[in-house]
Amino acid sequence: MNRSKSIVNKGLFGNLKQREQRNLIRFKCVLTNTILDVLRQRPGWVEVKETVKVNGTFIGVISAGYERTLAICTWMSMFASVTFAITMRILLEIHPLLVSYYLLTRKNFMVKNLKRFRKQLDREQGKLEAAKCDFFPKTFELPVEYHLFVEEFKRNPGITWIMKPVARSQGKGIFLFRKLKDIIDWRKDGTRADDSKDEATVESYVVQRYIENPYLIGERKFDLRVYVLVTSYIPLKAWLYRDGFARFSNTRFSLTSIDDHFVHLTNVAVQKTAPDYDPEKGCKWLMQQLRQYLTAKHGTEAIETLFRDMDNIFIKSLQSVQSLIINDKHCFELYGYDILIDKNLKPWLLEVNASPSLIASSQEDYELKCRLLQDTVNVIDMEGRLSGKEKQVGGFDLMWNDGPVYNEDINFEGGINLIANTHLGCMNDREKQLWHLLKPLTTQK
Amino acid sequence: MISRSNPVGSQQLHHRTYGTRRAHDPDREGEVPLETSLHKSEVRIESLKEDLKEFLRKSGWEKKLQNAVYRELNVLPELGHPSAPPEHTKEGLMYIRRAQVNWEKRVLKSLNSMCTEMSIPLAKKRSADEQRELLHKWNEMGTDEPDLSHFRPVYAPKDFLEVLINLRNPNYNGGDPTGLHSSWGLINVPLPVKDLPELRELYTELGLNYEQLGIDDSLRISPEPFEIEYIRLGQKVLSEQDSAAAQQYIRQGCPTTLRADMWAIILNVNNELEDSLYYEQLKANVIQHDLLVDNLIYKDVKLTASNDDYYFVFEDYLYQVLLCFSRDALVLDHFNYSSASPPKSYIKGKLALEDYAVVYPPNGVVPFHGFAMYVAPLCFLYHEPSKLYKVFREMYVRFFFRLHNISSHSSGIVSLCLLFETLIQTYLPQLFYHLREIGAQPLRISFKWMVRAFSGYLATDQLLFLWDRILGYNSLEILAARMKIINISGWSPSSRLLAAAVFAYRAENLMEATSLAAAEAVLADLSTLQVMPLLQLFLFATLN
Numbered sequence: 011m012n013r014s015k016s017i018v019n020k021g022l023f024g025n026l027k028q029r030e031q032r033n034l035i036r037f038k039c040v041l042t043n044t045i046l047d048v049l050r051q052r053p054g055w056v057e058v059k060e061t062v063k064v065n066g067t068f069i070g071v072i073s074a075g076y077e078r079t080l081a082i083c084t085w086m087s088m089f090a091s092v093t094f095a096i097t098m099r100i101l102l103e104i105h106p107l108l109v110s111y112y113l114l115t116r117k118n119f120m121v122k123n124l125k126r127f128r129k130q131l132d133r134e135q136g137k138l139e140a141a142k143c144d145f146f147p148k149t150f151e152l153p154v155e156y157h158l159f160v161e162e163f164k165r166n167p168g169i170t171w172i173m174k175p176v177a178r179s180q181g182k183g184i185f186l187f188r189k190l191k192d193i194i195d196w197r198k199d200g201t202r203a204d205d206s207k208d209e210a211t212v213e214s215y216v217v218q219r220y221i222e223n224p225y226l227i228g229e230r231k232f233d234l235r236v237y238v239l240v241t242s243y244i245p246l247k248a249w250l251y252r253d254g255f256a257r258f259s260n261t262r263f264s265l266t267s268i269d270d271h272f273v274h275l276t277n278v279a280v281q282k283t284a285p286d287y288d289p290e291k292g293c294k295w296l297m298q299q300l301r302q303y304l305t306a307k308h309g310t311e312a313i314e315t316l317f318r319d320m321d322n323i324f325i326k327s328l329q330s331v332q333s334l335i336i337n338d339k340h341c342f343e344l345y346g347y348d349i350l351i352d353k354n355l356k357p358w359l360l361e362v363n364a365s366p367s368l369i370a371s372s373q374e375d376y377e378l379k380c381r382l383l384q385d386t387v388n389v390i391d392m393e394g395r396l397s398g399k400e401k402q403v404g405g406f407d408l409m410w411n412d413g414p415v416y417n418e419d420i421n422f423e424g425g426i427n428l429i430a431n432t433h434l435g436c437m438n439d440r441e442k443q444l445w446h447l448l449k450p451l452t453t454q455k
Numbered sequence: 456m457i458s459r460s461n462p463v464g465s466q467q468l469h470h471r472t473y474g475t476r477r478a479h480d481p482d483r484e485g486e487v488p489l490e491t492s493l494h495k496s497e498v499r500i501e502s503l504k505e506d507l508k509e510f511l512r513k514s515g516w517e518k519k520l521q522n523a524v525y526r527e528l529n530v531l532p533e534l535g536h537p538s539a540p541p542e543h544t545k546e547g548l549m550y551i552r553r554a555q556v557n558w559e560k561r562v563l564k565s566l567n568s569m570c571t572e573m574s575i576p577l578a579k580k581r582s583a584d585e586q587r588e589l590l591h592k593w594n595e596m597g598t599d600e601p602d603l604s605h606f607r608p609v610y611a612p613k614d615f616l617e618v619l620i621n622l623r624n625p626n627y628n629g630g631d632p633t634g635l636h637s638s639w640g641l642i643n644v645p646l647p648v649k650d651l652p653e654l655r656e657l658y659t660e661l662g663l664n665y666e667q668l669g670i671d672d673s674l675r676i677s678p679e680p681f682e683i684e685y686i687r688l689g690q691k692v693l694s695e696q697d698s699a700a701a702q703q704y705i706r707q708g709c710p711t712t713l714r715a716d717m718w719a720i721i722l723n724v725n726n727e728l729e730d731s732l733y734y735e736q737l738k739a740n741v742i743q744h745d746l747l748v749d750n751l752i753y754k755d756v757k758l759t760a761s762n763d764d765y766y767f768v769f770e771d772y773l774y775q776v777l778l779c780f781s782r783d784a785l786v787l788d789h790f791n792y793s794s795a796s797p798p799k800s801y802i803k804g805k806l807a808l809e810d811y812a813v814v815y816p817p818n819g820v821v822p823f824h825g826f827a828m829y830v831a832p833l834c835f836l837y838h839e840p841s842k843l844y845k846v847f848r849e850m851y852v853r854f855f856f857r858l859h860n861i862s863s864h865s866s867g868i869v870s871l872c873l874l875f876e877t878l879i880q881t882y883l884p885q886l887f888y889h890l891r892e893i894g895a896q897p898l899r900i901s902f903k904w905m906v907r908a909f910s911g912y913l914a915t916d917q918l919l920f921l922w923d924r925i926l927g928y929n930s931l932e933i934l935a936a937r938m939k940i941i942n943i944s945g946w947s948p949s950s951r952l953l954a955a956a957v958f959a960y961r962a963e964n965l966m967e968a969t970s971l972a973a974a975e976a977v978l979a980d981l982s983t984l985q986v987m988p989l990l991q992l993f994l995f996a997t998l999n
Contacts, residue, residue, distance in 0.1 A: 227768050228768035228769050228770065228771060228772065228834075229594060229595065229771060230768060258768060261598070262594075262595045262597075262598065262771075293767070294764075295764075295765060295768075298916075299765055299915065302711060302835075302915070302916055303835055305711050305712060306711045306712065306714060306715065306835060306836055307838065309712050310711075310712055372764075374764070
């Protein structure tokens with residue numbers, strides 16, 4: 011491992027002088043998808059082949075598609091060489107505390123935390139503030155809250171419920187039902203796969219009220235995938251990516267057949283197995299397209315409200331776990347939020363993914379994910395080029411920095427408008443922006 | 456009101472306003488028939504003329520009439536010689552007429568042979584069961600997977616291009632044996648096309664000193680002062696419901712939120728009751744009868760729109776619109792000013808007996824490969840089937856029909872091709888020459904863009920900006936015109952016009968291409984192009 015003696019300056023121009031002695035950033039990546047391409051293309055980053063030692067060296071990890079991947083990046087000091095590695099198990103053993111990320115992303119914990127947070131807001135700030143947390147449908151954790159669920163079930167006969175395994179992804183194990191009888195059968199059936207051996211790891215499920223009036227485009231249901239990067243929990247600093255996409259189900263929506271997974275589940279993994287799935291077709295729209303379509307249909311104000319409501323979802327969900335996640339200023343995490351919009355243009359939070367899929371389903375998708383990952387690494391700023399005061403880095407807009415982040419705008423009457431600094435679905439001018447931001451050094455596209 | 460001496464067909468006018476006889480009475484909910492309002496209002500015999508005018512103005516009738524007349528003015532051709540036969544009004548040049556007739560014969564022959572090969576009748580009535588089934592599935596026809604493997608599109612744009620290439624004026628001798636001054640391009644007919652100064656004059660509002668939408672404003676949260684003001688102006692135009700004003704307004708682009716309504720005013724699509732009744736009637740026709748062209752439509756949608764990254768969602772709407780379109784006899788009106796004529800078919804056993812001739816398909820338009828793409832972008836704006844249908848039909852009979860018929864009209868596809876080639880030859884001679892050498896004639900690449908009015912090739916928002924201008928200037932020349940200022944060592948910047956602009960924009964890469972395939976690859980993906988900056992720079996920022 012190289013030891014470089016140069017000082018890493020945070021200013022933009024300091025690096026000019028030290029260019030020859032610039033820190034080489036080393037990384038190791040065990041995954042072979044998009045993230046590897048992105049890291050390899052970065053100037054000044056070198057892939058290492060040797061195993062990464064944990065003690066006394068810098069380790070970085072990016073979560074990417076593994077079930078137990080962690081999203082952590084640690085570096086110790088500026089003076090030693092920086093190694094950026096992507097491994098999992100090692101860290102899990104050394105830093106067991108860092109597994110607290112799953113307080114947000116395992117569905118049962120997320121719901122518990124949100125409910126608790128809502129109560130807290132209700133106590134401290136009143137009903138109005140608490141009502142802003144009403145973005146998740148009624149959810150119960152099984153088997154613990156079974157009786158509560160049954161009460162709610164009986165109060166609303168005939169509605170559809172959805173059962174989701176807490177820790178699985180890609181749509182596995184999810185099903186819909188309307189009668190209690192269906193799940194009683196299922197419980198007896200013991201179709202829960204890997205629960206028999208170990209009592210400590212009994213699989214829990216959440217049962218959630220199914221949203222029966224989703225917004226449809228072309229008679230198809232879709233959900234949104236939005237990327238949020240959290241670089242610090244205390245104080246909370248979160249970035250929102252401008253790009254994202256809407257995933258469509260391949261078939262027309264109808265409530266008549268709830269067994270048809272292809273109608274109701276929009277994960278690409280599920281859609282891929284549909285009989286008429288055509289990979290050439292793709293079933294994703296970029297966020298920009300969606301925003302344009304909705305604006306043309308409903309007008310600017312309605313859609314701006316919708317996006318403000320989505321910002322609210324992101325912030326509130328992060329705040330709800332803020333006090334619980336072990337904070338380390340050298341960690342970061344990239345979350346993939348799944349949002350569903352209903353017919354009344356109200357967004358609902360479906361779930362939060364800690365390791366959003368970075369596998370690309372098409373060329374356009376690949377490029378989106380590359381940009382996303384490049385900008386993630388830009389924000390993390392291992393090269394030390396940013397001042398820390400930026401409100402936008404590439405395609406990421408600073409959404410929350412221990413308080414809402416605004417763009418000041420002079421309006422027509424000469425006053426100043428405070429507009430939230432998020433631009434989901436707006437034009438992503440990252441190349442221009444990065445060029446201005448990081449002038450002296452070369453940047454990738 | 457009407458200043459031109461063009462006698463607008465009163466029958467047509469009557470037809471347009473038929474059904475709009477319900478005046479808007481502000482005192483009462485809903486609409487009342489004209490006669491009743493006339494009785495109720497303060498129209499007196501002594502001052503009949505003034506009172507009537509006043510009444511018409513107040514009740515909104517004047518506007519409606521004005522819009523209807525304006526529509527006719529936009530669509531009808533110039534008045535010709537009073538004793539000219541109707542075919543001359545459709546198309547003045549004989550060799551073009553002949554070419555069009557031959558082309559139509561080919562198309563019809565192809566259709567008929569498909570029919571006999573597969574022993575499917577051109578039209579047949581559906582059984583009661585089939586009718587019920589279709590009605591049931593009306594909103595999701597896309598889920599149907601009929602066996603379409605034996606059907607092939609009747610023709611594709613490239614077949615049509617071959618016909619255009621072989622077009623010759625037998626009376627014309629270029630007088631240039633060496634070929635130095637002749638056109639390097641594929642089109643060899645001496646039709647008049649505009650040059651740079653004329654185009655500049657036509658497209659004044661695209662000038663650099665005019666603010667535009669589509670230049671810099673993609674989906675920002677906080678719009679510029681121009682945008683805010685422009686949107687307010689747009690709302691005012693909409694409240695006035697004036698077609699002419701809207702058409703002028705839209706020349707500088709249209710804000711996303713106002714676009715659906717703005718286009719509807721310009722195209723004079725505003726009578727919901729009549730439109731939806733008519734649409735229901737067409738729908739009933741679809742359910743009752745099955746046409747051979749239906750299969751062609753299915754196939755076309757499946758091949759083009761369903762495979763498009765963005766339009767696949769609208770598949771079902773496309774069927775609903777196109778199937779009804781085939782059965783709409785009102786479309787036949789446009790043949791009065793088109794160089795084309797509807798194909799005729801004969802009832803079995805009565806060949807060549809005019810009495811037994813029927814127009815087939817009922818609307819006279821045989822769909823070709825890519826036809827569905829004319830409809831797809833409209834699905835972004837209109838969601839109510841009857842309105843979507845009416846807007847599409849209007850767009851077709853005003854603009855799109857010119858893109859697949861041979862005519863000498865300045866917005867016809869032949870003129871567009873010639874305009875494109877002339878521009879490239881005049882302002883990018885080096886590029887043109889190089890492409891010719893490598894066997895990649897520019898027109899071969901750009902033809903498909905123009906025939907489809909760039910639908911499916913540009914990003915949707917850019918496409919809609921482009922179509923804004925088509926509506927605003929009532930001309931398709933903008934399709935041929937697209938260029939951008941480029942600074943490629945030693946070249947002088949200039950040019951305009953979209954297709955040509957794209958070439959200029961990618962000129963550097965094109966110069967390095969060594970084959971047609973490579974050139975096509977350079978130009979394959981237009982989805983990142985920004986239409987308005989290209990056009991603007993091209994049209995107005997030149998060195999000369």
